[in-house]
Amino acid sequence: MSSFLFWIFAALTLIFGAAVVLNPNPVASALSLVVSFLGLSALFMSLDAFFIGIIQVLVYAGAVMVLFLFIIMLLDLRAEERRRINWLAAAGGFGVAVILLVQICFVIGRFQVARQIPPPITRATSGDVWNIGQLLFMNYNLPFQVIGVLVLVATVGVVLLSRRQPR
Amino acid sequence: MITLGNYLAVSAILFTIGFAGVMLRRNLIVILMSLELMLNAGNLSLVAFSRFRVGVNGLPDYNAQVFVFFVITVAAAEVAVGLALLVALYRARQTAHVEDIRNLKF
Numbered sequence: 001m002s003s004f005l006f007w008i009f010a011a012l013t014l015i016f017g018a019a020v021v022l023n024p025n026p027v028a029s030a031l032s033l034v035v036s037f038l039g040l041s042a043l044f045m046s047l048d049a050f051f052i053g054i055i056q057v058l059v060y061a062g063a064v065m066v067l068f069l070f071i072i073m074l075l076d077l078r079a080e081e082r083r084r085i086n087w088l089a090a091a092g093g094f095g096v097a098v099i100l101l102v103q104i105c106f107v108i109g110r111f112q113v114a115r116q117i118p119p120p121i122t123r124a125t126s127g128d129v130w131n132i133g134q135l136l137f138m139n140y141n142l143p144f145q146v147i148g149v150l151v152l153v154a155t156v157g158v159v160l161l162s163r164r165q166p167r
Numbered sequence: 168m169i170t171l172g173n174y175l176a177v178s179a180i181l182f183t184i185g186f187a188g189v190m191l192r193r194n195l196i197v198i199l200m201s202l203e204l205m206l207n208a209g210n211l212s213l214v215a216f217s218r219f220r221v222g223v224n225g226l227p228d229y230n231a232q233v234f235v236f237f238v239i240t241v242a243a244a245e246v247a248v249g250l251a252l253l254v255a256l257y258r259a260r261q262t263a264h265v266e267d268i269r270n271l272k273f
Contacts, residue, residue: 006169010177017181017204021188026196033200040207043177046169047218048227052210052235059239064203064246071250072196075257093190097183104179114172118218122225131229132236140233147240154244161251164258 006046013039026077030068037061048121051129174215182208195256195263199249206242210235 012035019032037060044053108114136144181204188201217231257263 003169006173010173014177014180014184017184020197020200020204021184021192026194029197029200033203036204037207040181040211043174043211044214047174047214049214049218049232049235052214052232052239055236055239056207056210059243060203060207064243067246067250068196068200071253075254075263077194077196077263090191094187097187097190100186101179101183104182105176108172108175108179111172111175113219114175115170116219117168117170119221121221121227128227128229128232131226132232135229135233136236139230143237147237151240151244154248158247158251161248161255 006043009039009042009046012036013043026072027069030065030072033068034061034065037065047118049128051132171215171219175212178208178212178215181205181211193265195253195265196250198265199246199253202249203242203246206238210238213238 016032016036016039020029020036023029023032037056041053041056041061044050044056185201185204185208188204189198192198192201213231213235217228220228220231222228253263256268260267262268
């Protein structure tokens with residue numbers, strides 16, 4: 001993947017990621033999140049992780065965002081009315097975020113491995129779905145089944161939580 | 168040429184945007200979306216490390232991608248439970264605003 005496409009999709013991801021936080025309207029935030037996830041999926045594909053890119057689109061941009069939009073419309077959340085902003089707390093939160101970013105960038109700058117360009121994939125790949133599936137069902141079989149139980153527990157919990165309480 | 172550091176920098180900025188959203192926004196549903204941004208920033212750095220660590224068999228390290236698969240699954244379950252909690256809270260209090268929930272506030 002050429003570096004031009006990398007910068008395009010990185011900018012898309014970051015600009016719409018910032019729009020999620022900056023938009024006062026939750027529906028606009030959710031739609032910005034969809035675009036941000038599509039850009040992120042393109043970045044995954046630029047890293048030759050096609051399976052992860054596809055399930056990013058299917059699970060996040062598809063299922064999770066539909067869930068978000070559904071809940072926003074169910075609860076009829078409007079744009080936030082202007083409230084009194086606690087400027088001291090906002091500046092504190094922003095300051096902590098900036099300090100975190102500076103620290104991570106400092107660590108990446110000191111990190112020798114971060115300067116390398118991608119090593120070539122020498123073997124003709126048999127498709128990364130095949131490789132991931134092989135690993136998932138051979139080496140990670142037990143965690144995979146535990147994840148299945150976790151999803152079942154989450155489903156039962158969601159049904160229980162959203163049931164109307166008998167008065 | 169794009170290096171590993173570029174991907175890690177994008178991941179770091181995306182994580183910081185999500186973190187700032189959790190710290191600054193007061194709307195619970197936007198806080199949940201910011202959590203998703205942070206999880207995805209972690210996924211991006213995992214996939215980048217996987218691609219830049221080509222083993223002796225000439226393939227990327229697929230262990231990291233299996234881990235990303237697990238993260239995506241758990242994140243989807245987490246969103247479902249979080250939104251169900253939000254609906255339950257909205258039924259009880261008619262608000263999705265963190266400053267209106269102050270029962271435990273000292």
